[in-house]
Amino acid sequence: MEPPIAVTGYAESLANRSQFVDYKDTAKSYGTARQPVGLDIVLGALASAPSGIPLHQQRILDAGCGTGIYLKEIAPRVESFAAIDFSAAMLEECQATTEDASIMGGQYNTGSILDMSLYEDNSFDGVLINQVVQHLEDDETRPTRKAMKQAYAEAYRVLKPGGMVIMSTRNKNPTYDSHYWYAGFCPEAVAKMTERVPSREQCIAAQSTAGFVVGNVICPQLATFMKSNMYNDPSRIADPTWQRGDSFWSLVSDEEKAGVHAIVEEMTAAGTMEAHLKSHEVTRTMTGQVLFITGSKPIA
Numbered sequence: 027m028e029p030p031i032a033v034t035g036y037a038e039s040l041a042n043r044s045q046f047v048d049y050k051d052t053a054k055s056y057g058t059a060r061q062p063v064g065l066d067i068v069l070g071a072l073a074s075a076p077s078g079i080p081l082h083q084q085r086i087l088d089a090g091c092g093t094g095i096y097l098k099e100i101a102p103r104v105e106s107f108a109a110i111d112f113s114a115a116m117l118e119e120c121q122a123t124t125e126d127a128s129i130m131g132g133q134y135n136t137g138s139i140l141d142m143s144l145y146e147d148n149s150f151d152g153v154l155i156n157q158v159v160q161h162l163e164d165d166e167t168r169p170t171r172k173a174m175k176q177a178y179a180e181a182y183r184v185l186k187p188g189g190m191v192i193m194s195t196r197n198k199n200p201t202y203d204s205h206y207w208y209a210g211f212c213p214e215a216v217a218k219m220t221e222r223v224p225s226r227e228q229c230i231a232a233q234s235t236a237g238f239v240v241g242n243v244i245c246p247q248l249a250t251f252m253k254s255n256m257y258n259d260p261s262r263i264a265d266p267t268w269q270r271g272d273s274f275w276s277l278v279s280d281e282e283k284a285g286v287h288a289i290v291e292e293m294t295a296a297g298t299m300e301a302h303l304k305s306h307e308v309t310r311t312m313t314g315q316v317l318f319i320t321g322s323k324p325i326a
């Protein structure tokens with residue numbers, strides 16, 4: 027069997043970076059720009075775990091918790107929770123966000139979701155892996171999605187039988203750029219993002235290889251993953267806070283960015299931007315920006 031990806035040094039060497047985003051820079055503004063799209067899907071999946079354990083009695087792990095935009099909503103509804111992220115800056119925001127909302131008693135850990143040995147086997151009722159898998163692979167592991175498979179294997183290990191795993195990533199069906207009004211202006215970054223985001227087939231295969239029974243595959247169509255008033259505001263295209271709401275911008279070169287800014291300025295001046303936004307809303311709401319896949323650990 028192929029050896030697992032060693033994470034000693036991995037988190038340290040990347041410090042606050044995923045394979046392509048500097049989360050130290052992002053931590054302060056991430057929560058300003060993002061919303062917990064698909065929260066109802068996450069809560070519904072947890073509540074319908076085959077274990078039959080009611081939501082308010084569950085112990086949840088948020089793997090790659092970021093600044094806690096989901097956890098803040100989920101934590102008050104469950105018995106207890108742990109949150110892990112390898113970015114200390116994101117984790118600090120997560121802790122501050124939850125504690126500011128008077129949610130106490132959580133366990134916060136820096137570390138990689140590829141090796142969660144700090145958690146015992148069969149110790150959680152639900153594991154969330156939201157918008158993390160596209161950040162895991164380097165050039166070597168991407169073709170086989172080795173890191174995603176390892177993350178799923180860890181999720182399986184720490185889940186109790188009958189517990190649920192809920193993962194989400196970007197939806198690249200039918201094409202990545204069909205979901206974002208600005209993406210078509212930066213084709214080079216779209217090509218890079220399309221490569222990084224796993225396909226739904228790869229996610230399903232990784233999940234079932236880990237031993238899970240694959241549940242629902244859902245793309246919520248109406249909500250944007252950025253707050254919709256921000257997402258639909260082209261006047262903020264050059265604003266770093268706005269851009270940090272979408273890790274896509276980490277893949278856009280300065281040259282491509284300059285091109286996008288010029289296109290947006292031109293379209294705004296020519297009065298064609300509104301029609302462009304509207305037509306993109308049609309394609310976005312037909313398919314959705316986010317892909318959720320749920321699964322359960324068999325009971326016996």
Ligand SMILES: C[S@@+](CC[C@H](N)C(=O)[O-])C[C@H]1O[C@@H](n2cnc3c(N)ncnc32)[C@H](O)[C@@H]1O
Nearest residue numbers: 044090091092111112113116138139156157161
């Ligand atoms: C796009 S954010 C998603 C955050 C949160 N789950 C959410 O949906 O808002 C990706 C997060 O994954 C974290 N991350 C990336 N690779 C990781 C790894 N190997 N182990 C732990 N966290 C990781 C990043 O630090 C970042 O906080």
